[in-house]
Amino acid sequence: MSRVGARALRAMARASAARRGDASASTRTFASASSSDLRLWPSVRRLCDEHGLDPRALAPGSGPRGALVYADVLLKIGAVDAAALERVGLRAPKPIPDVKPTTLLEDYAHGKAKAQTHEDEATSKMRRVVASRLAESKARSPHAYASADVDLSAIAALRKRVLDAHGVKVSVNDCVMYAVGRALREVPEMNAGWDEAAGGATASESVDVCVAVATDDGLITPIVTRADEKTLREIGADVKALAHKAREGTLKPHEFMGGSFSVSNLGMFGVDAFSAILNPPQGGILAVGAGKERVVLVDGQPSTTQTMTATVSVDRRVADEADAARWLDAFAAQFRRTESWAV
Structure with a gap:
């Protein structure tokens, strides 16, 4: 002045x-x-x-x-x-x-x-339980991470094929769940958890994949059982039914307690990439970002393709970085051979 x-x-x-x-x-x-x-x-x-x-x-x-x-x-x-x-x-x-x-x-x-104010709301019981479990997980489980960009160029054609042949709409998340199940079958070291009482890693007998669902009360992870054996449409139907029950608060204990691996997908919110906290006692969780057009080199020439960033978090006591890398490779490979998927 x-x-x-x-x-x-x-x-x-x-x-x-x-x-x-x-x-x-x-x-x-x-x-x-x-x-x-x-x-x-x-x-x-x-x-x-x-x-x-x-x-x-x-x-x-x-x-x-x-x-x-x-x-x-x-x-x-x-x-x-x-x-x-x-x-x-x-x-x-x-x-x-x-x-x-x-x-x-x-x-x-x-x-x-605008001199806006706010009111503190009581934290729901579910949010308190989730916060306690994840805080314990982050403090006690040694997290290791690995990321890879996954080619989604074949997914649009696959979804169209399923819609034309069966009249069923499958989502990208359904495809992710399918690929996760098959990749866990190929790399069983990632289908395991940490047993605190025994003081060691324990392999899971079946591939039961949890999917994170956001509800008004907090995050819950219902389970798609035997995900490595189900067709794409069966997985899609399971995810839809479980998500509906989760939001209605009608899940039964066996539908959300347990599981051998988890998937958290924030792609629908436009998130490019993130790292998820392990869901104990599971040894791994996959964080999925949004599908984006990216420039890649094809035979030395620039081109565009649809890709997503996948980040796997592992309990270092259960699996190491090499296991995580092999699993990510198997997961990405599933998207390159969608013509062989059981739909």
Whole structure:
């Protein structure tokens, strides 16, 4: 702010105070106490005191990082308008647009500008249980990770083939579950868990794959049993029925307790890639990102193809990085030979 502009603003403030008369002592005391938790220039705090304003009601201001400045207070009390500010060489505070935010930063600024509040809700029993189990898993299970980009170029044709032949729509997630089951059959080291009582890894007798389902109460993982033996349509039907039960809260204990491996898919939310926390006592979990068009080299020439990033988390006590890499290779290979899938 220029010296001329600052002097002009102070003159405007004095004129406004003279028109309004002296504020009462009680009002001044209230304003000072209310503004004590804000960082303000002394001149701004004094002006708020003189006019009985609570600075918190004016925040955020138009200064750097939302700081309250002299011009914000003058506009509030009606001592100046935007044109007057421009005449003395000052920029008027930017109005807060009443539009829907499109980014996290805009949402934060919008909420502060509208003085939005929130209420803490009680955490559901399911969320408390999940939080406790995953916190224990992260603390006690040594996580190792491996990632690979998986070619999805054949999936669209496969889904169309199933729809044309059987009138059934299968999702990309159904295809992921199918490929996971077959890959676990090929690399049985990943179809195992950690037995705390025995102090060692134990192989699972069947390939029972859990799929993470988001509900209003929290995340739950119903089980597609014997996923390596079922057709693509059977897996799709199982996932759909289990997800419906999960959201209705009608899953039976045997439908979500147990399992030998888990899948968490955030691709439908546009997430490119992420790492999932192990679901104990299981030894592995697959995190699936969104399918995206990516540029690849084909015979030395650039081309585009649909791929997704798959990240497997393993319990290092159950399997090592080499096992995870072999499993990922088997998983990706399933998508290159979809013509042999049992649909």
